[in-house]
Amino acid sequence: MPLQIKRIYDPFQETDGIRLLVDRLWPRGVSKENAHLDGWMKQLAPSSQLRTWFGHKAENFEEFAMVYRIELDANPEAQAAARQIILQSKENMVTLLYGAKDPQVNHAMILKEYLESHSFTL
Numbered sequence: 001m002p003l004q005i006k007r008i009y010d011p012f013q014e015t016d017g018i019r020l021l022v023d024r025l026w027p028r029g030v031s032k033e034n035a036h037l038d039g040w041m042k043q044l045a046p047s048s049q050l051r052t053w054f055g056h057k058a059e060n061f062e063e064f065a066m067v068y069r070i071e072l073d074a075n076p077e078a079q080a081a082a083r084q085i086i087l088q089s090k091e092n093m094v095t096l097l098y099g100a101k102d103p104q105v106n107h108a109m110i111l112k113e114y115l116e117s118h119s120f121t122l
Helices: 048-054 058-074 076-089 107-117
Strands: 003-007 018-021 094-098
Touching (some): 003 107, 048 058, 058 076, 058 107, 076 107, 094 107
16 A cells, blocks of 8 residues: 655655645645645544644653544544545555654554554455
């Protein structure tokens, strides 16, 4: 499944394929024109309450990941969006875009793993 994650602040590349923002909030300082988006999948972002608790702190990441996966499993809108991405990724590169500063401590990493592990069950 061609699926990758990338900061929305990184330059657009043709090889990004389908570009989907997976944050609940619009990233500060990015114009819609420069984002080169094909979609904004807010329903795949962590809840506001979970995001606030997490605070992008590495010490919270493991628990955050567990709760975030539970949220994804329990949300029918997230499940529908996940199916759509999985179908798109069977034919095209899909780039999940996020705004967090840390490339190792962010929800897009978890979402990518989630999508890859659920590709046959959705």
